[in-house]
Amino acid sequence: MRVTLDMKPALTDQQVDQRLQREFAQHARSQLSTVLTGLMPVRMGPVFAGLCGLSAETPVSQITRGQRLAIGRNLKELPLPVSGKRPIEEAIVTRGGVNVKEIEPGTMMSRCVPGLFFAGEVLDVDAHTGGFNLQIAFSTGALAGISAASWSRGE
Numbered sequence: 371m372r373v374t375l376d377m378k379p380a381l382t383d384q385q386v387d388q389r390l391q392r393e394f395a396q397h398a399r400s401q402l403s404t405v406l407t408g409l410m411p412v413r414m415g416p417v418f419a420g421l422c423g424l425s426a427e428t429p430v431s432q433i434t435r436g437q438r439l440a441i442g443r444n445l446k447e448l449p450l451p452v453s454g455k456r457p458i459e460e461a462i463v464t465r466g467g468v469n470v471k472e473i474e475p476g477t478m479m480s481r482c483v484p485g486l487f488f489a490g491e492v493l494d495v496d497a498h499t500g501g502f503n504l505q506i507a508f509s510t511g512a513l514a515g516i517s518a519a520s521w522s523r524g525e
Contacts, residue, residue, distance in 0.1 A: 371452045373451075376446055376447065377409070377445045378446060379483050383442065386445050390441060391438070393430075398430055398431045400430050401429060403415040403416055403419060406418055406419060409445065418444065418448075422441050423440065424437060467488075467493050468488050468492055470493055473488055476513075479514075479521065484521075487514040487518045487521075488510070489507065489513070489514040490511055491506075491507060
C-alpha cells in the first residue's frame with residue numbers, strides 16, 4: 371500500500387521550492403536541521419533529512435539543486451510505508467483531537483483542507499475504553515476510506 375503525506379498542503383510545488391530557496395539563502399551558514407525546524411516539528415527535522423538522503427548536519431550552502439528539489443518533493447509527497455496493522459491487544463484510547471465541527475460528518479473530510487480525511491481517535495470524540503471507541507474507529511474509518519477513494523476519483 372502506498373500512502374503519502376503532504377506536509378505543506380497550502381503550498382504548490384513551486385511555492386515550496388521558492389520557500390526552500392528563500393530559507394536556504396537566509397540561512398546559508400546553517401545546518402539543514404535548522405532550516406527544517408521552520409518547516410516542521412523540531413524532532414522530525416533529522417528524520418526528514420535522512421528520508422531525503424541527507425544528513426541533518428549538512429550545511430545548507432552545500433545542498434545541490436537536485437537535493438533541494440528532493441526535499442521539496444518529500445514535503446509535498448512524503449512516502450509513509452504501511453506494512454500491516456498491530457494486534458488489537460496493543461490498542462489504547464487517547465483523548466482530544468480534531469474538532470468534529472471542522473469535519474464534514476457525511477464523508478469525514480476536513481472542512482478546512484479538502485482531500486484530508488479523519489477517522490477514529492484522531493477525532494475529538496471519546497468514551498470509556500471499550501465498544502464506543504472501537505465502534506467510532508471502525509465506522510469513521512470505513513466512511514473516511516470510502517469517501518477518500520471517491521474523492522480521489524473525482525466523484
